[in-house]
Every structure is written in C-alpha cells, then in structure tokens.
Amino acid sequence: MWLAGRRKRVVSPSPCGVKSGIAGILTLFLLEGCEGPEVEEVSLSGSVVVGRVLEDQTKLGVRYARVSLMAPQRVRLVLSREDGTFSIAGVPPTKYRLRVARAGFAESDVEVPAGMNDTSSVVISLQRNPSIPPIKPLSQGPVRINLRVLEEDFDRNGAYRPLRVQGVAFSPAPIGSGGNVPQGLYDRCADWLDSLHVNTIRTYSGIDPTMLARASDHRIKVIVGFWVQTSYNLADPIRREELIGSFRSFVRGLKDSPAILMWNVGNEQNLPFNNGDNPYWYDLVQELAITAFEVEGATYHPVCASNGDFTNIGNPAKRADDASLSYMDLWASNIYRYDLGASFASYRTRTNKPVVLTEFGIDALDHRTKREYEAVQAEFDSTNWMQILAASDVCVGGTLFEFTDEWWKAGNPDSHDFGGYATDNHPDGYSNEEWWGLISLSPDADGDGRDEWRPRKAFRMFQQQWR
Incomplete structure (x- = not known):
C-alpha cells in the first residue's frame, strides 16, 4: 500500500511503543544524496533493540519491513509490525548495525546507538525508491x-x-x-x-x-x-x-x-x-x-x-x-x-x-x-x-x-x-x-x-x- 496521510513529527520514542524513560533515541533520515547525522558505532549497553520504521515523506509506519541486526554478519532478522515498530530481544552487548529492506524503498544501513536501561532505540526513516512511482505506469511492453x-x-x-x-x-x-x-x-x-x-x-x-x-x-x-x-x-x-x-x-x-x-x-x-x-x-x-x-x-x-x-x-x-x-x-x-x-x-x-x-x-x-x-x-x-x-x-x-x-x-x-x-x-x-x-x-x-x-x-x- 502506498502510505499517505498528514505528516506527524516524531518527538519521542512513544510511537515505537517504548516507555518514555528509555534514552538513546536516534532519528536517521536516509535520503538519497543526504548523509544525515554522523553516528559513532558503539557497543550496546543492554540486550534489547527497539524501534520504528517510518516512511520519509508521511512519517507513517512502514509495515513488514525486514529489519536485520548485523554484527557484522546478520545475527537476527525480524519484520516490523503494522505500525512500523519492531523489537529484537536477547542481544549480547557488542557493536551492531541495522539493515532495513522493503520492496519499493531504498535499503538502509544504520548504526545502533548505545542505550540505557538495557534498551537501545532507533527510529529509521526510509526513502521511497524513485524508480518505483506511487502509481504504477502503463506498461510499454508487448x-x-x-x-x-x-x-x-x-x-x-x-x-x-x-x-x-x-x-x-x-x-x-x-x-x-x-x-x-x-x-x-x-x-x-x-x-x-x-x-x-x-x-x-x-x-x-x-x-x-x-x-x-x-x-x-x-x-x-x-x-x-x-x-x-x-x-x-x-x-x-x-x-x-x-x-x-x-x-x-x-x-x-x-x-x-x-x-x-x-x-x-x-x-x-x-x-x-x-x-x-x-x-x-x-x-x-x-x-x-x-x-x-x-x-x-x-x-x-x-x-x-x-x-x-x-x-x-x-x-x-x-x-x-x-x-x-x-x-x-x-x-x-x-x-x-x-x-x-x-x-x-x-x-x-x-x-x-x-x-x-x-x-x-x-x-x-x-x-x-x-x-x-x-x-x-x-x-x-x-x-x-x-x-x-x-x-x-x-x-x-x-x-x-x-x-x-x-x-x-x-x-x-x-x-x-x-x-x-x-x-x-x-x-x-x-x-x-x-x-x-x-x-x-x-x-x-x-x-x-x-x-x-x-x-x-x-x-x-x-x-x-x-x-
């Protein structure tokens, strides 16, 4: 479904279904031609990674995105939920990256920030693949x-x-x-x-x-x-x-x-x-x-x-x-x-x-x-x-x-x-x-x-x- 709706600013981890006391929130805008903020790859202090995958333009959750936890090889793969949230538990403390993929979007690869209270939290903003228009064009094939x-x-x-x-x-x-x-x-x-x-x-x-x-x-x-x-x-x-x-x-x-x-x-x-x-x-x-x-x-x-x-x-x-x-x-x-x-x-x-x-x-x-x-x-x-x-x-x-x-x-x-x-x-x-x-x-x-x-x-x- 091509997500649409009014923009919603993400100002806290609450859209991820994470309690407000969790620190270490990072919003990563992965725009083509825009590198976004520099993030140092660090070791997790806890054992849970939570987050939300958002569509860049609408700021709505992206459902069923494939979220891979990499260290550097993949150690876990989960699907985001209907609202774009995800949770990866039972993770040993070490350095990790998240790789997020969904057909129609540019694949993203981001660092996981250090967290507190055994939890690291990430909000990831996906950019639509410009070669996949929201309305499918009429085929020029046979x-x-x-x-x-x-x-x-x-x-x-x-x-x-x-x-x-x-x-x-x-x-x-x-x-x-x-x-x-x-x-x-x-x-x-x-x-x-x-x-x-x-x-x-x-x-x-x-x-x-x-x-x-x-x-x-x-x-x-x-x-x-x-x-x-x-x-x-x-x-x-x-x-x-x-x-x-x-x-x-x-x-x-x-x-x-x-x-x-x-x-x-x-x-x-x-x-x-x-x-x-x-x-x-x-x-x-x-x-x-x-x-x-x-x-x-x-x-x-x-x-x-x-x-x-x-x-x-x-x-x-x-x-x-x-x-x-x-x-x-x-x-x-x-x-x-x-x-x-x-x-x-x-x-x-x-x-x-x-x-x-x-x-x-x-x-x-x-x-x-x-x-x-x-x-x-x-x-x-x-x-x-x-x-x-x-x-x-x-x-x-x-x-x-x-x-x-x-x-x-x-x-x-x-x-x-x-x-x-x-x-x-x-x-x-x-x-x-x-x-x-x-x-x-x-x-x-x-x-x-x-x-x-x-x-x-x-x-x-x-x-x-x-x-």
Whole structure:
C-alpha cells in the first residue's frame, strides 16, 4: 500500500511503543544524496533493540519491513509490525548495525546507538525508491493491463489490441510419472494445443525451457506460475526474503521470452486449509509485484495472484484491496460453480482490477456411478465459458482446468483412481482429482512408448468455440 496521510513529527520514542524513560533515541533520515547525522558505532549497553520504521515523506509506519541486526554478519532478522515498530530481544552487548529492506524503498544501513536501561532505540526513516512511482505506469511492453482490458502488441508496431485469454491449465503428467513431465512430451502437447485453438497455457511452477520454446513457436502465450508452498509461514522474515530473491531471479530468467504473458504468484494461498488467509500473503504479493517491476522496468509484464474463488478480494483488513495491491495488475481466480453470474456481479463491487480465471470447469467422472459423463462435463464447461465472455467488462478470459488427466493425484500413479473431495458445486457432489482432463489418458496400447490420448466431448466443444 502506498502510505499517505498528514505528516506527524516524531518527538519521542512513544510511537515505537517504548516507555518514555528509555534514552538513546536516534532519528536517521536516509535520503538519497543526504548523509544525515554522523553516528559513532558503539557497543550496546543492554540486550534489547527497539524501534520504528517510518516512511520519509508521511512519517507513517512502514509495515513488514525486514529489519536485520548485523554484527557484522546478520545475527537476527525480524519484520516490523503494522505500525512500523519492531523489537529484537536477547542481544549480547557488542557493536551492531541495522539493515532495513522493503520492496519499493531504498535499503538502509544504520548504526545502533548505545542505550540505557538495557534498551537501545532507533527510529529509521526510509526513502521511497524513485524508480518505483506511487502509481504504477502503463506498461510499454508487448502485453499490458489498460484499465480493465488486457492488451497486446506482440508485433511491436505500437498498436495495442484487446486480448482474450482462452486456454488450459497445463500439467500433462504421463501415467506412472508421479507428476513429472518428460521433455519428449512437449512436441505432442504443442500439436494438441494447436488443434484445440488455445492461445494461452497456465503453469504452476515455472516452465521447462523446451516447452517455453514450443509455446513460442506455436504462438501460445504462458501465464507462468511462481509456486509458493501453501505451508510456508508468511510472517517469517527469512522466508519472505528468500521468496523475494527467488522471484527476482525467476523474472530475470524468463522476462525476455516472447511467450510470456504474465506472472502468476502462488495458488489458492487464501483457502482456509492453506497458510495465506491473512495480510502477510497479500502484502507479499505486493512486494513481489514491485520486485518484478524493479527487474523489468517500463516494459513489464502484468502480475497476478491465483486466489481461491473471490474470497478476500477488496478487503483492506487482509491487505487485499486495490490500494494495498497497487502493483498487482489483475486478479487471478480458481473458481468452481455452474453459475458464475452472481460471482462476477459481486466481483465488480470489490475492485477496479480485471480478473483472469486460472481454473474453472468440472471433472469428467460421475462419482455416483463411477462412470464418465462427458456430455455433462462439456455442457458445464461451455456454460462457464459463455459466462466468462458475458463478463468481458471485468474478466479477460480463462484457462480451463485442465489439459489432460493426471493419474498421480489420488493414489497409485499407475492406476486411474477415484478420489478427491465432496463439493456442492458439482452435479454429482464430488470432485475426482484424476479425471479433469479435456484429454483422457490410458496406457500405451500400440507399443510406441506413449500413453494413449483420447479427446473428450469437452475438447471437441472447445475446438469449435475457440476456433
């Protein structure tokens, strides 16, 4: 969130939540081109370092800044709280410095002053990175979000055109593979994707260079996923630092491929059984989006985050409102229900950002009979697609779940198992995890070493609708 508000002069340590009797307060203004007051590095007389991180212009607290205690190597890392305060306890007396980092701000490195009563206190003023404007500029790259419209200029002639995402979630694991995809499968995938007339695939954890090249050759774009484990403690500053660094390298390594459409962060972190139904997750998304902009600059690709349904979208308490996510360009959502109309109506009231549906549809197995009901799957998927088109004022398209069946998800990867979870959103009241594909898999029958692929009725239906 770009902090704003009236200026507040800091005249005592009380904004840090520190009792007024503590001495040794030091305010350090870290302005570019301004060195600030000279501070002698001294030994702490106590065992606690407390302080507050402030935004230089507004003097408001900077939340979730990563505060490192250095001596000279890092000995402790904490996050600042919502109001910018922090506390580091159990520190042996010696000489220390504080290094403070937060995406969108210039990193600071300051001395810790000597304190009294076992406490040293510091107020740190961070300057915004001048290359990260408060309002994210319109991208000058080959793809961009302009208001609620996804636009492309892939031929780079300067004329942007609206683009609708029509594609599939892509994880074509062969039978017995346990989820792994061999490189030799990608030519086959590209041919079938061509036949389906998709213009986009959505991945979950990066993309193999071979498939990225095939996608580029076939004019298929990629919503490339940056996987974040749903078990991660997102309040852990070390974990956040690792994720930001990994994402920086991730974007740097892929940004120049003509096949990249956008960056998609995480997958359903907000669902109750995962670990991101909190402000720490959405704030991390903002930091990652800023990080991508730092890497790509004026020609940046859009950034989205795959939310479970539309839950939390627009909620400032979760840091999921537009102001808190000023550098995330659009929402992504995995949403499963037959009638999406009411969901889109609610979405319009929550945010000014568009959305791409990164998963929708149903599986092909009737759990009541343990037989496939392909016609029901095709009708359900087609209805969802028509609703996506009808919501084009807010929805830029979608990637159906999914391209092929995945036999590894509910048991033995060598057998097509029944298994998943109960849901009121499916006609049979159940989601069978291994039966979602537009393409049905069966074991190799002709000795060519490959699984047999059979297009389901939904595949044929989308061939017509996406032509």
